[in-house]
Amino acid sequence: GGDDESWDAGALTGLDVPILQALCLTSPRAAWEENDEGVSPLDAATQIAVPEFDGRLITVPFSFKEIDEDGLPAYVADAERAARVAGIAVRHAKLRHIPNAExxxxxxxxxxxxxxxxxxxxxxxxxxxxxxxxxxxxxxxxxxxxxxxxxxxxxxxxxxxxxxxxxxxxxxx
Incomplete structure (x- = not known):
């Protein structure tokens, strides 16, 4: 979290590392699994298309908007999907140590x-x-x-x- 005014996405450029976009979907996991379309148009625009324009690498959904016991929407990370995102990040990190010719x-x-x-x-x-x-x-x-x-x-x-x-x-x- 933090103050949007102090956030500088440009500072990430200096790190010389790929920036991965993990998806926090605006639907419950069950709805996502049943949806033949994959993600909603809103999620496609805000979490895939726009981040790609920024140069981010799109990964997979790892968090879903569920309704909690009080009937309120809350994002809930899914352990299996979070592990998938972590695996993608590790593989990208390993690429730096492989010669380009290989x-x-x-x-x-x-x-x-x-x-x-x-x-x-x-x-x-x-x-x-x-x-x-x-x-x-x-x-x-x-x-x-x-x-x-x-x-x-x-x-x-x-x-x-x-x-x-x-x-x-x-x-x-």
Whole structure:
């Protein structure tokens, strides 16, 4: 707790550690378990979408809004779910001690609806160019993708070359 005026989220940047977002859902655990949608639109917006914009890594729900014996709503942590969040935190902490060349990573590009013209679609973002820039940065930081020439667009810096290679490799058009 504390004074909102004194909170400085920017101070966390200096720690050079990933910030994990554990979810405190606004519904009881039983309702969450029965919900095929996963989380409510409110929880999706406030605990997933907005924190992702801040750069936080989303984990899993660990606390649920239950009704106590007095009929009042109260957040209740669930031991099994809290242990899951703790496990995620420990695994992220261990990553710092693994050489980048030994880490396994994936770059996931959306394609919704599933058309070649939608691969990596993002409003206001040149996804192909950003993907190539990200791959170049990762390579510079020691991540191993194999020979540079094996990744379309990496040598030339042409994001479209990467997308055309993905389409050629298979797709849903």
């Amino acid at each position: 880490k396994r990573i994936a770059l996931v590009l959306s394609a919704y609806p599933t058309k070649h013209s939608r691969i990596g679609n993002a409003v206001g973002l040149d996804t192909p160019a950003s993907a190539v820039a990200l791959l170049r940065r990762l390579r510079a930081e020691g991540y191993d993708f194999g020979p540079e020439a094996d990744i379309p667009g990496l040598v030339s810096g042409d994001g479209d070359e990467l997308i055309y290679a993905l389409i050629e490799a298979g797709g849903h058009d």
